[in-house]
Structures are given as structure tokens and as C-alpha cells.
Amino acid sequence: MTYCLLIPFFKRGVGTGSLHLLANCLLSLSFSLLVASPANAQMDARAQAHLALATAYVHAELLSLAMQETDQVLAVSPQLPLGLGLKAVIYQKQGRLALAAQFFQQASLLAPQNAQIAHNWGVFECEQGLYESAFLKFELAQRQSEGLERDKSLWIWGVCLLQNQQWEAAHLKMNEPYQRQASFFSEALVMASLKIQLGRDAEAEKILDKVNDSPSVSAQSLWLSVQLAQRQRQAVKKNHWGKMLGLLFSNSVQWRAYQLEASHD
Numbered sequence: 001m002t003y004c005l006l007i008p009f010f011k012r013g014v015g016t017g018s019l020h021l022l023a024n025c026l027l028s029l030s031f032s033l034l035v036a037s038p039a040n041a042q043m044d045a046r047a048q049a050h051l052a053l054a055t056a057y058v059h060a061e062l063l064s065l066a067m068q069e070t071d072q073v074l075a076v077s078p079q080l081p082l083g084l085g086l087k088a089v090i091y092q093k094q095g096r097l098a099l100a101a102q103f104f105q106q107a108s109l110l111a112p113q114n115a116q117i118a119h120n121w122g123v124f125e126c127e128q129g130l131y132e133s134a135f136l137k138f139e140l141a142q143r144q145s146e147g148l149e150r151d152k153s154l155w156i157w158g159v160c161l162l163q164n165q166q167w168e169a170a171h172l173k174m175n176e177p178y179q180r181q182a183s184f185f186s187e188a189l190v191m192a193s194l195k196i197q198l199g200r201d202a203e204a205e206k207i208l209d210k211v212n213d214s215p216s217v218s219a220q221s222l223w224l225s226v227q228l229a230q231r232q233r234q235a236v237k238k239n240h241w242g243k244m245l246g247l248l249f250s251n252s253v254q255w256r257a258y259q260l261e262a263s264h265d
Contacts, residue, residue, distance in 0.1 A: 047073050054086055066090050081111035092124050115144040119153050126160035134160050151177030167197050189221055201232055223254035
């Protein structure tokens with residue numbers, strides 16, 4: 001599973017900060033989930049291998065090869081829910097949306113309680129702006145899963161709420177899985193930006209300080225820290241993050257923006 005990548009930034013001149021999101025929502029395609037699913041219990045080893053290979057090809061964006069492997073599975077088991085669900089994902093990534101919707105529907109009818117199918121269908125519907133329907137899919141996915149898989153569905157549900165500009169509801173869905181899962185550290189900028197949007201500046205500052213003091217530090221995290229420090233009128237901290245930005249990322253767009261702001265000031 002890879003998550004939705006959200007790229008946050010602030011427009012200069014907006015007093016409270018404005019969260020802008022570029023979302024590239026990806027999908028739940030864990031082979032461990034494929035093997036463990038009740039809908040997959042009767043699949044023979046050969047079909048499992050083809051489906052695992054198809055999943056790997058989807059991750060690698062080798063969609064024609066992924067389709068070939070999926071079709072081999074469906075030629076033997078045409079009513080296999082996870083095979084139909086994976087074919088829906090491939091059509092979705094190819095931009096063949098009507099076919100994707102058709103195959104998600106077929107897969108869900110055959111396995112109405114399958115968490116992976118519900119999760120991926122929710123991502124698809126969220127991308128189409130069908131928010132209320134997507135929320136129902138995510139609710140089912142998190143109810144039918146546990147642990148990390150459940151937290152992934154809660155996180156994506158929150159991302160969909162963000163896209164619908166439901167900031168408080170998004171925070172409720174995303175904050176707990178973010179706190180529980182160490183693997184969500186890569187999403188720290190999403191949480192920091194959301195907390196800033198909600199006026200939780202101290203919480204956002206704590207997240208950003210942790211990122212900037214880790215190997216995950218980036219021009220984006222430092223730039224967000226600069227802007228937050230400016231908003232909080234923390235001149236010393238703003239200068240500190242600005243110096244780090246120039247030292248570590250002197251060729252970045254963010255460093256040029258910082259220099260431009262400094263010249264205006």
C-alpha cells in the first residue's frame with residue numbers, strides 16, 4: 001500500500017494560511033492481503049502467483065503486463081473477486097473509468113465485505129468526486145480490517161475528506177493512525193499542514209521540528225517551518241530554518257522564495 005501524496009504550501013499574503021493539495025491517490029495492493037483474504041481462500045498456487053505478479057506490475061506502472069497476468073487469472077477463475085478488483089484498478093490507472101467502475105461493481109457484488117476491494121473502490125470514487133459514496137466504502141474497509149490495514153483505510157478516508165475540504169473531519173480520521181503507525185512518518189507534512197489549517201500551530205510545530213531533525217528533512221519541510229515561524233512571529237526560529245534551507249537545499253525553489261521574501265522584508 002502506498003498512500004496519497006499531498007503536497008502542501010501556503011500562499012503569501014493569506015493571514016491564516018491556506019492549504020492547497022496536490023493529491024495522487026494510490027491503492028491498496030498488498031500481496032499479503034491478497035493471500036490472506038477469505039475471498040481468496042480457494043485460489044490455487046498458480047493463480048496466486050499470477051495475481052502477485054500482476055500486483056507487482058501495477059506498483060511498477062507496467063500496466064499492460066499487469067493486465068496480461070490478471071487476464072490469465074480470470075481466464076481460469078472468471079468470478080474471482082480480487083482478480084476483478086485488480087483489473088478495475090488497472091483500468092482506473094489507464095484512465096478507462098467506465099470499465100473501472102464496471103469491474104469494481106462486479107468485484108464488490110461477489111465479495112461485498114472485502115476490505116481491499118472496498119478501499120480501492122473508495123479511492124476511485126473519491127477521485128471522481130463521489131465523496132459520500134467513497135466514505136461508505138472506506139467505512140466498510142476499516143470495519144473489515146485491523147491493525148495497519150485498518151489505519152491505511154482511515155488515513156485515505158481522511159485524505160478524501162481533505163479533498164472535500166472537510167478539515168475537522170479529516171483530522172479526526174487521520175490523527176490517530178498517524179500517531180499509531182511509525183510508517184506514516186513520511187506523511188508528516190500532510191499532518192502538519194492540516195494542523196496549521198485548523199489553527200493547531202503548536203502541534204504542527206512539533207511535527208515539523210521532528211521532521212527537520214531527521215533524515216526526512218526536505219526543502220518543503222523547512223519552508224513550511226519558515227512560514228509557520230513567521231506566522232507565530234518567531235524571528236529566531238525563522239532565521240534558523242532559513243539558514244538550514246540555504247545550507248541543505250540551495251538550488252531549491254523554496255530557497256529562492258525565501259531569498260525573495262527576505263529582500264522584500
